[in-house]
Amino acid sequence: MPRNETLVNYFKTRRSVGMAFLSEPGPSASDVDEILTIGTRVPDHGKYAPWRLVLIEGHARVRAGEKLAEIARRNRPGIDEQSLEIERRQFLPAPLTIGVIFSPKPNAKAPELEQLLSAGSVCLSLCHAAFALGYAATWVSRWFSFDTAAQQMLGARGGERFVGFVHIGTPTATPEDRERPALADVVTRWQD
Numbered sequence: 400m401p402r403n404e405t406l407v408n409y410f411k412t413r414r415s416v417g418m419a420f421l422s423e424p425g426p427s428a429s430d431v432d433e434i435l436t437i438g439t440r441v442p443d444h445g446k447y448a449p450w451r452l453v454l455i456e457g458h459a460r461v462r463a464g465e466k467l468a469e470i471a472r473r474n475r476p477g478i479d480e481q482s483l484e485i486e487r488r489q490f491l492p493a494p495l496t497i498g499v500i501f502s503p504k505p506n507a508k509a510p511e512l513e514q515l516l517s518a519g520s521v522c523l524s525l526c527h528a529a530f531a532l533g534y535a536a537t538w539v540s541r542w543f544s545f546d547t548a549a550q551q552m553l554g555a556r557g558g559e560r561f562v563g564f565v566h567i568g569t570p571t572a573t574p575e576d577r578e579r580p581a582l583a584d585v586v587t588r589w590q591d
């Protein structure tokens with residue numbers, strides 16, 4: 400396979416774009432299909448597909464935010480109105496959010512850790528797919544990835560949990576690069 404300069408440049412410079420800077424237009428229906436197709440083409444030991452995806456788009460973004468605010472109010476009696484408004488806007492302004500659910504298969508020959516890593520790979524692949532189609536994306540978890548009631552409300556079933564929410568839209572800003580670890584700090588060569 401010849402060196403692909405466009406791809407190399409993308410991987411060397413890619414940066415997530417924060418949710419606040421993702422706007423309309425979002426992906427068309429065919430773009431969404433393509434993003435999902437690319438995003439779910441991930442390493443998956445044993446082909447168990449130990450993940451499911453939930454799309455939050457259109458008016459459902461508002462409803463999901465309202466329900467998150469209700470859960471936040473139950474969790475934190477006395478929560479102030481400004482904090483509730485932040486919860487109501489958890490799926491705004493990005494036109495599309497894809498929730499990635501880790502759905503481990505019991506008695507699979509692939510250890511659960513491998514299945515979890517496959518689900519994480521879906522999150523990053525969805526980001527790459529969004530950028531490849533001309534959009535921008537970010538992968539976040541937020542408190543509701545760790546709250547049982549919120550996870551159920553957003554679509555997780557027994558034994559499942561969210562591993563990420565990938566927000567996708569058209570970027571309204573270009574983030575500055577951030578520092579990356581020096582290779583010397585994170586890479587060693589094994590010697591016996």
Ligand SMILES: Cc1cc2nc3c(=O)[nH]c(=O)nc-3n(C[C@H](O)[C@H](O)[C@H](O)COP(=O)(O)O)c2cc1C
Nearest residue numbers: 413414415416417537538539540541542562563577
């Ligand atoms: C699993 C995971 C969960 C994350 N959750 C959050 C989050 O809840 N809130 C947040 O502000 N950033 C979160 N981040 C960080 C964002 O993805 C952040 O934009 C990212 O570190 C930017 O990296 P990049 O510039 O290499 O794309 C999370 C990152 C990962 C890998």
